[in-house]
Amino acid sequence: MKFKKSLVLVCSVLTFSLFLIGAADPSKGMSSKSPVIMGEVIEVEKDESDKTIRITIEGYIKGNEINKIKVVGIVNDETKIMNSANDKKENINIEKGDLVYMRVSEAMTKSMPPQTVVKRLFITKNK
Numbered sequence: 001m002k003f004k005k006s007l008v009l010v011c012s013v014l015t016f017s018l019f020l021i022g023a024a025d026p027s028k029g030m031s032s033k034s035p036v037i038m039g040e041v042i043e044v045e046k047d048e049s050d051k052t053i054r055i056t057i058e059g060y061i062k063g064n065e066i067n068k069i070k071v072v073g074i075v076n077d078e079t080k081i082m083n084s085a086n087d088k089k090e091n092i093n094i095e096k097g098d099l100v101y102m103r104v105s106e107a108m109t110k111s112m113p114p115q116t117v118v119k120r121l122f123i124t125k126n127k
Contacts (some may be wrong), residue, residue, distance in 0.1 A: 034106050036062045037071055041098045049080060052076050055094055056113065057102070073102055073118040083123045092123060099124040 039059015053075040063070045077082070081089045081121050094100075101122040108116040 032090060036101065036103055041094060041096055041100055044094050044096060050125045053094060070113040072113050072115040073104060074115060075118050075121060080120045083098050088106050094123060
């Protein structure tokens with residue numbers, strides 16, 4: 001009797017664990033990193049009504065491959081902005097000609113140039 005109970009318990013645990021292993025889809029569990037864009041700022045548009053800044057970047061995007069691109073990055077309140085001098089976010093100005101490195105959202109419009117929200121922005125002044 002004890003042997004049957006332990007055999008049933010082992011079989012049920014084995015079946016349950018095989019079910020969990022088979023149910024896991026590794027492609028859904030992994031989150032890909034968002035794309036990175038590196039390039040030069042060619043235009044800056046500030047919108048005071050909703051406190052966003054649209055910066056047009058000409059450079060390269062690194063996703064699965066590296067491609068040359070012109071993209072509009074939307075900088076909002078949630079964007080983490082840094083520069084080489086470690087200034088506070090409020091003291092950093094984005095100007096035409098600056099070199100930027102930015103991590104952007106996976107969602108990007110299909111317009112020309114494409115637009116996307118910037119998650120992190122690192123600015124290097126190009127003097």
